[in-house]
Structures are given as C-alpha cells and as structure tokens.
Amino acid sequence: MKKILLWLLGIILITGIGLFFGAKYLQRNWKPLLEEQLKQAVINSTDSLYKIEYKSLDVNPINGNLNLVDFKLTPIMEVYEKLKITNEAPDNLYELAVDELIINKANAKEAVSTKKLNIANIIIDHPQLKITNNRQPYNDIVDTLKKKKNPYELIKEIFKELKINTIQLKDVDFTFVNNSNEQKKQTSLKNLNITINDLLIDSLASQDKNRVYYTKNVEINIKDYQIATPDSLYYVKTSELSFSTIRNELLLKNVKMEPRLSKAAFHEKAGYAKDRFDLDFENIIIKDVDFDLFLKQQILMAESLSIEKARVDVYNNNAYHRKRTDKTGKFPHQQLLNVALDMRIKQVNLNNVNISYAEYDAKSKRTGIIRFNNLRGTINNVTNNIASLKKDDVMIANVKAEIFGKAPVSLNMKFYMRSELGAHDYSGTVGAFNGKILNEIVKPLGMAEIKSATISKVSFDVKANQNIARGTMQFYYSDLNVSILKREENGNLKDQGFISTVANGFIIKSENPSKKGEFTEGRILYSRPYYASFFNYLWQSLFTGVKESVGVSREKEAKLKKSAAKIGSLVDDAKDAFSSIKENLKERKEKREVRRDEKKTEKEQEQKKKEEQELEIKN
Structure with missing residues (x-):
C-alpha cells in the first residue's frame, strides 16, 4: 500500500x-x-x-x-x-x-x-x-x-x-x-x-x-474477470474480487475453473488419460492480510483463508493410454514449496465442499464415480516462507466428510515441509455404513458387485514418504458377499457364478473378526510407482490394507494370480474341447440327415420304376 x-x-x-x-x-x-x-x-x-x-x-x-x-x-x-x-x-x-x-x-x-x-x-x-x-x-x-x-x-x-x-x-x-x-x-x-x-x-x-x-x-474491485489457462483447456473466472482496508480482507465470489471442451473432446485433444477438472467455489475469503508486507516484500501473510460451498469434479477416461510421467517430488506440500509467491496462511478453513471423482472404464463400458459430500475442516500452517518454516515446519490437515453422503469419514494428515523425501503421515476412521453404496465405483471400475456387506468401522494409521508407505488397518465388517462380473456381447454385466462362488467360499473372509473372535489386521506396505500421483498413492496404499483385512494377503494374491492363469488356461482348453465335441455332433447329425434323404430318394425311384413296369405288362 x-x-x-x-x-x-x-x-x-x-x-x-x-x-x-x-x-x-x-x-x-x-x-x-x-x-x-x-x-x-x-x-x-x-x-x-x-x-x-x-x-x-x-x-x-x-x-x-x-x-x-x-x-x-x-x-x-x-x-x-x-x-x-x-x-x-x-x-x-x-x-x-x-x-x-x-x-x-x-x-x-x-x-x-x-x-x-x-x-x-x-x-x-x-x-x-x-x-x-x-x-x-x-x-x-x-x-x-x-x-x-x-x-x-x-x-x-x-x-x-x-x-x-x-x-x-x-x-x-x-x-x-x-x-x-x-x-x-x-x-x-x-x-x-x-x-x-x-x-x-x-x-x-x-x-x-x-x-x-x-x-x-x-x-x-474486479468484476467478471476471466482468463484462459496456458494449455487452452480451461477458463478461470471470478464474478468479483474485492479488497478493503477497513475489513482487511480479500473476497473472491463465484470462482470457477471451467473446462473449455466437453468430456469427449477434452480427452481427444489431450490424447491420453488426463484428469479433467471442473471447479466452482462460491466464496473464497482471506482475512487479516498484512498488505504492507505484501507490497513491500511480496510476502503474503494472512490469518485465514476460508472456502465456502465449493464443488470439485474430476473426470478421467481410461480408454486412453496413461501418460506415465515422473511425479516424484510433486506431492501437494512439495508443490507448495515451489510456488513463486512467498506466503504463510495460518489456517485454511473448508466448509461444505463436495468432491467427486468419475472415470470411464474401457472394459465395462461404464463410468464409475465416488463422492465425498460436505467435506469440512482445517489445514494449519500453510506456508513456504523460510523464516516461518524454521519455527514450524509441519502442515496439519483435519477434515471430515461423508462418502456418498452416507459413510462418515475423518482424516488427519501431517506434512513435513522440510523433508527432502516428502515425508507425511495420515490416519483416520470410517464409520458404519452399508457396503453396497460402493457399487457405484466398484461395479464399473472393479468389475465386481457387493451383494451384501455391513461395515462397522475402519481405522488406519500410515507413515509415508514419496517412495513407500507403511502402516496398519483395522477393518471391522460382516456378511461380505461379492459377485465377480464379466461383460457380455450385449453390453450387460453378468455374474461369473463359479468364480464368484470360489471367491466367496475360499478366498474372501465373510467377516472380520471371525465367529471364533479371530481378527485380521491389514498390513499396509506399498511402494509407489514413479508415475503415481499423491492421491493415487494414498488410495492404493489403503487398498493394500483392505485386501489384507478381507483375507487377500500379498502372498495369497500372488498365488491366486498364478492359479487364475492356470484355471484360465484349463477353462480355455475345456471350452475348446466342448466346442470340438459340439461341432463333431453337429457334423454327425448332418450326415445322418443326408443318408435319410438319400434312402428316401432311392425308395421313391424304386417305387416309380415298379409302377412303370406294371404299366408295360398291362399294355
């Protein structure tokens, strides 16, 4: 100023x-x-x-x-x-x-x-x-x-x-x-x-x-401000930006990042499976800004940043190939350190944020989706300022939401800002819910259907860096029954009866703890592929804990894959044998029909010849 x-x-x-x-x-x-x-x-x-x-x-x-x-x-x-x-x-x-x-x-x-x-x-x-x-x-x-x-x-x-x-x-x-x-x-x-x-x-x-x-x-004040992103894929808009020294706050209304192309056209232009974002924030408010410091040294210091009533929609299409670029060093807290603007925001407040991730699957020809409704919480010590990091180098996030608006989830995260390996911890819980609500994402993307599942509680605790995640999961559930699906020629997804029976009877545990009171703790151990993003890494790490909890350990999964390959080969051989028998029976049937037609023709000719001979005798 x-x-x-x-x-x-x-x-x-x-x-x-x-x-x-x-x-x-x-x-x-x-x-x-x-x-x-x-x-x-x-x-x-x-x-x-x-x-x-x-x-x-x-x-x-x-x-x-x-x-x-x-x-x-x-x-x-x-x-x-x-x-x-x-x-x-x-x-x-x-x-x-x-x-x-x-x-x-x-x-x-x-x-x-x-x-x-x-x-x-x-x-x-x-x-x-x-x-x-x-x-x-x-x-x-x-x-x-x-x-x-x-x-x-x-x-x-x-x-x-x-x-x-x-x-x-x-x-x-x-x-x-x-x-x-x-x-x-x-x-x-x-x-x-x-x-x-x-x-x-x-x-x-x-x-x-x-x-x-x-x-x-x-x-x-700025009214109806709009710019195109450098990649020409989005418009960034705000209906109003205002700052007042009396209020000492910066207000942005109706902030949007809108895709310039439809979903189909977006991926056609991108040429690979790239996340397509559609963002809408009703209000973003930054309070108690040190405006003098910003103008003098270009350092943004503020007490709080609040996001109110927001929508974040992400869409992808795995019919396109995935571009495996190296995402090492590109986690959220690592990216914050690379932001050109020197900044420290004491607390970020999130209120009524709705997040969805949808993906079209080339195999099922369907779109799976997961929703996190009414996400709210805080992120403390959001900074890349060197002096601030020397005093406190941990950024802490505490958020709550409802999966599909029904399953309550709580997540606590710590980001160690000065860690060269991008160290971070996360822990959380998921409350009771009916597992069938997950079919919106499991059925199209996992080619499986949860027929029944009563989830009592899930808790997890993980310590990770950009290379590996280690932790534990406690997954309490009962009455788990799944169907393994395949896509038929008419496009319908059909239960693979035999495989589903084998999965439910011999592979997946129907409850945890068991009727004998034995509890299976899920081990979390996952090495991040160089191309995996932060959120993909987080999800895949937690999924290893889920698999362990339901009875599919890493060792068992490897054996199952090997057995599945053998069974698949046997099934293919059986199918070939059955097809051969079927063709042979069909061929024999056709030969019998030909012989019957030939005999019938011979009889007709003999009868005709006999009648002609009798006619000659009479004449």
Missing part, C-alpha cells in the same frame, strides 16, 4: 501543484513556471529517480478543475544503476502510464494563502502500472537505519495539508515482475477498479489510528 501510495502521491503532487501554481500565477507566463515546478516536485519526491511526460495539461484554477492527458512516469536507469553502486537502490521500480486524469473542485485559490489543498474528487482513467522487483539485501538493514521521508515530509514545503475526499482509479492494468528469484516470474491483472476514501496528509495524520496509510479506506 505504501508503494502504491508513493506513485499515486506523485500524481497528486503534480496535479495539485498544477492547480496551486496555476492559481498563483494567473499571468500569461504561468505555464513555463508550472512545468518547472512539476519537474522539481518529481525530483524531490522520487530522489531524482523518475521523469515525467504528458501530452497536455489544462488547468482552471478558478473553479479548481484540472485535466491531464497521456501522462507517463518512468525510471531513469542511469540514476538507478548509480544508486545500486552506492547501495541506495530501491527494491521496486515503477513504470506508470495514465490515459487521462481529472481533478474536480479543488480549492486552489484558497490554497495559495492557506497552503491547505482540498480536492473533492480525482478520477484516474486507465492507469497502467508495472512494478519490477529486484530485492536488494542491504535494504533490509537500511530500512531500519535510514529514516525515510513520510508523505507529509514530501509535501510540507508546498502544502501544510492535502485532503482528498475520493480518488477513483478506473480500469487499472497492473503487472508485477519478480526478478528476485532464480526464475523470473510475472503476474498481471487487468480491469481493476480502486477507490480511496478520505485521504489526509498533514503533520498529525500518520498518528491517526482510524486511518490506514493516511486513508479511511482503500477498496480494490
């Missing part, structure tokens, strides 16, 4: 001086004197670092109006380089262009004698501001030692008081270039509207606790 106030104050000084000296020098030669004063004002307020240009300046000191067209404020790089040599260069350089600036109802004539300039309204049309950040280490020390001039000290030679009721900046284009890191980063925002209320600069204003940076309020 202080940096923005600096360049804004520069414009106000220029225009205010224009009115002041326009009133002071009403004679014909006022313009050369005015231009000289303007140049001197820029020199004084920017330590000779900036120069100004403009197309035209029209001043009417009688009614207190001013019009400035095509104004430009640019840094003088020769001066900047000299300041770097003497360790006096600022962290930020500003380039400013304004299409038009209008001042209404300034008391210019009175200000000549009172040195108190009051302005009713300033309108700045389409300002284009570019801030280039080159952080200078010595400024961290200099800032504490060097007494910098405050806004009043910059104007006191001309004014005792500067008061502006309203400043409106319309259609602002803002570009921030961060050259302080190894990789250059650029952020741009367009179509901003900024309103500053009750700006007062005098000898006492800085001590007024009701003011923030000499103002009663600063509001930043």
